[in-house]
Amino acid sequence: MIPPYGPVKVQRCNHPLLRERKITLFVQREDLVHPYLSGNKWRKLKYNLEDFKLSGATMMLTFGGAYSNHLVATAAASYLSGIPLIVVIRGEPHPENPYQEFIRSCGTKMIFISRTLYREKGDPDFIRTLLENQRIHPDACYVIPEGGANDAGTKGCEEICNDVPDESGWIACACGTGTTAAGIARAMKDHQKFLGFAVLNAGNYIRETMIKSGADEGRFHINEDYVFGRYAKVTHLLKNFIKNFHLQTGILTEPVYTGKMFLGLLDLIEQRYFREGSVITAIHTGGVLDFSIPLKW
Numbered sequence: 339m340i341p342p343y344g345p346v347k348v349q350r351c352n353h354p355l356l357r358e359r360k361i362t363l364f365v366q367r368e369d370l371v372h373p374y375l376s377g378n379k380w381r382k383l384k385y386n387l388e389d390f391k392l393s394g395a396t397m398m399l400t401f402g403g404a405y406s407n408h409l410v411a412t413a414a415a416s417y418l419s420g421i422p423l424i425v426v427i428r429g430e431p432h433p434e435n436p437y438q439e440f441i442r443s444c445g446t447k448m449i450f451i452s453r454t455l456y457r458e459k460g461d462p463d464f465i466r467t468l469l470e471n472q473r474i475h476p477d478a479c480y481v482i483p484e485g486g487a488n489d490a491g492t493k494g495c496e497e498i499c500n501d502v503p504d505e506s507g508w509i510a511c512a513c514g515t516g517t518t519a520a521g522i523a524r525a526m527k528d529h530q531k532f533l534g535f536a537v538l539n540a541g542n543y544i545r546e547t548m549i550k551s552g553a554d555e556g557r558f559h560i561n562e563d564y565v566f567g568r569y570a571k572v573t574h575l576l577k578n579f580i581k582n583f584h585l586q587t588g589i590l591t592e593p594v595y596t597g598k599m600f601l602g603l604l605d606l607i608e609q610r611y612f613r614e615g616s617v618i619t620a621i622h623t624g625g626v627l628d629f630s631i632p633l634k635w
């Protein structure tokens with residue numbers, strides 16, 4: 339596995355609203371685990387890299403959009419571990435896009451496909467044809483689905499619970515595919531409940547993913563009130579929140595995932611969704627990328 343830059347820290351958040359509402363909010367800084375295998379992506383890759391070794395394959399293949407944290411993390415893992423990687427990217431190449439510049443600099447081979455073709459990304463026949471076109475034998479390639487959304491990814495995310503303070507009655511996190519949510523909800527303690535914030539209009543998909551992975555339906559809720567339209571849509575309200583939250587707490591977030599979660603969480607606290615005295619741990623899943631940091635140590 340790629341060694342973490344540092345241990346995960348859990349800090350108490352000092353926001354004025356928390357004192358007013360008598361709520362304790364811990365922030366679990368998964369984002370500090372690694373600058374490029376950021377937050378939950380490090381967790382999701384951990385057992386995928388182990389399974390890769392067991393598989394006998396000689397390279398990896400994965401999928402993602404133009405601004406995918408998962409592709410950045412997997413490209414960094416490929417560079418640091420020396421495992422060759424091919425990524426299939428939805429849409430046209432953008433030479434100016436820093437995500438794609440970074441991925442290229444890791445020595446990753448990039449294949450761009452249309453949005454229509456990209457919908458087939460989960461189909462084994464599609465993947466076989468794609469590899470054959472590259473003259474690669476399917477057995478030579480370990481495939482990680484988009485977002486690291488597989489059993490190995492979920493298993494890695496279970497370990498997020500090891501650092502959650504015991505007194506937390508609630509664990510919150512931002513949800514894309516629901517893989518991270520599934521791992522947490524499956525591994526959390528009996529007295530804990532999980533609150534997920536959907537960042538795209540896919541609440542049912544997230545819930546189904548979690549239930550299929552063995553999360554107890556009675557102990558989690560997926561909130562869909564803070565999507566702000568669609569995936570990766572940035573509104574003025576969200577931008578201002580991120581700026582103010584950083585000034586008030588010193589914690590950097592971004593608009594695609596963690597900004598939406600913290601905005602939603604503080605709004606629910608304001609509305610007295612949580613009982614006085616509640617203890618919540620919010621998982622900062624990362625995503626605040628700084629491409630000026632060198633990829634080595």
Ligand SMILES: *Cc1c(COP(=O)(O)O)cnc(C)c1O
Binds near residue numbers: 378517518595625
């Ligand atoms: C990928 C990502 C998520 C979503 O994780 P899922 O397991 O797909 O739900 C959340 N936060 C950040 C910062 C991410 O990069």
